[in-house]
Amino acid sequence: DTEVTQTPKHLVMGMTNKKSLKCEQHMGHRAMYWYKQKAKKPPELMFVYSYEKLSINESVPSRFSPECPNSSLLNLHLHALQPEDSALYLCASSQGSGGSQETQYFGPGTRLLVL
Amino acid sequence: AQSVAQPEDQVNVAEGNPLTVKCTYSVSGNPYLFWYVQYPNRGLQFLLKYITGDNLVKGSYGFEAEFNKSQTSFHLKKPSALVSDSALYFCAVRDLYRQGGKLIFGQGTELSVKP
Numbered sequence: 029d030t031e032v033t034q035t036p037k038h039l040v041m042g043m044t045n046k047k048s049l050k051c052e053q054h055m056g057h058r059a060m061y062w063y064k065q066k067a068k069k070p071p072e073l074m075f076v077y078s079y080e081k082l083s084i085n086e087s088v089p090s091r092f093s094p095e096c097p098n099s100s101l102l103n104l105h106l107h108a109l110q111p112e113d114s115a116l117y118l119c120a121s122s123q124g125s126g127g128s129q130e131t132q133y134f135g136p137g138t139r140l141l142v143l
Numbered sequence: 144a145q146s147v148a149q150p151e152d153q154v155n156v157a158e159g160n161p162l163t164v165k166c167t168y169s170v171s172g173n174p175y176l177f178w179y180v181q182y183p184n185r186g187l188q189f190l191l192k193y194i195t196g197d198n199l200v201k202g203s204y205g206f207e208a209e210f211n212k213s214q215t216s217f218h219l220k221k222p223s224a225l226v227s228d229s230a231l232y233f234c235a236v237r238d239l240y241r242q243g244g245k246l247i248f249g250q251g252t253e254l255s256v257k258p
Contacts, residue, residue, distance in 0.1 A: 032186075059244055070233055070248030071187065084245065118186055122244055128175050128237045129194045130244060134186040 031055070032135035034119050040141045043109060049138045051102040051119030059125055060102040061132060062094060063118040071118055077102060078125045109142045116140075145170045147236045149249035156224045156256050164219040164252045166234030175237035176217045177246065178208055182230045193217060204228070224256045 032053045041047050051060065059078045063071035076084035077096040091113075093105040102119055116137045122130035147168045156162045168174050175194055179187040191202025198210045208219045217234060232252050238245040 034186075061244070068231065068251065068253070070251055073245055076244060084241070120187075125244075127244065128239060131177070131189055131192060132244065132246065133189060134179075136186040139184070 032119055032121055032133055034117075034135040034138050036138055037136070038139050038141075040143065041106065041109065042143055043111075045109075046105070046107045048106065049104040049117055049119075049140075051104075051135055052100055053121040053133075053135075054100055055121065055123075055133070056099075057121035057123050057133075058099060059122045059130070060096060061120040061122075062102070062104055063120065063134075064113075065116045065118055065137070067116075075104075083125075106140075109140075111142050114140055114142045145236060145238055145240065145247055147176075147234050147247055147249045149232075149234055149252045151252050152250070153253045153255065156254070158226055158256055158258050159223050162221050162224040162228070162254065162256070164232050164234075164254060166217045166219065166249060168215050168217060168234075168236050170236055170239065172239055174215075174217075175239075176208075176210065177235040177237075178202065178206070178217075178219050179233045179235065180204075180230050181233065181251075187233065190219070224254075226256050226258055229254055229256045 035050045062074040065071040074088045075094040080096045095103040118137045119135040120132040122132045177192045178190040193210045201207045234249040235246040
């Protein structure tokens with residue numbers, strides 16, 4: 029089973045709202061990732077957690093705040109977003125610490141619209 | 144700098160014909176290469192990867208890819224295309240200069256298979 033689940037599927041929020049995206053995997057993977065994807069463009073890495081610790085932050089604005097409460101769960105907290113933040117947000121996981129040979133398995137994504 | 148290129152934005156194929164989606168890479172050291180497919184409004188699905196060993200890699204849904212070190216290419220192929228193969232395809236290479244499993248994606252190739 030290589031399933032990564034994400035909720036909600038769709039989210040509409042105003043620029044003053046606070047919302048959270050949730051990602052879950054039960055494959056025993058220890059690395060989890062957040063990506064942002066604009067339409068028909070490649071995904072852009074935002075954050076990587078390895079063994080529940082933040083290992084990569086790709087200079088993402090502070091209005092995006094990741095959290096890894098346990099090895100199965102990854103959240104992305106959103107606050108004071110801008111319309112240009114509207115995108116598909118993808119979560120992924122891989123088996124170990126994010127090593128070079130590991131395959132990343134992606135969830136279906138949350139489509140976010142910021143008004 | 145490490146990079147991956149997909150020289151064709153779009154590939155059109157008739158159903159039943161063979162298909163090729165091209166990918167070339169530039170890395171220092173041994174490349175770890177991946178192919179993903181994205182259907183409309185979905186996340187990325189892993190197709191196959193090359194780490195080491197046999198240059199012909201077989202993957203999901205009848206796809207295969209040939210690693211060619213001298214031409215620095217990793218083209219995705221399928222002997223007989225299906226209409227359901229129509230999707231966006233991404234080639235990716237692992238960033239070996241960064242710990243944490245960052246993938247460097249190509250710009251994507253949109254495959255259209257017509258009946």
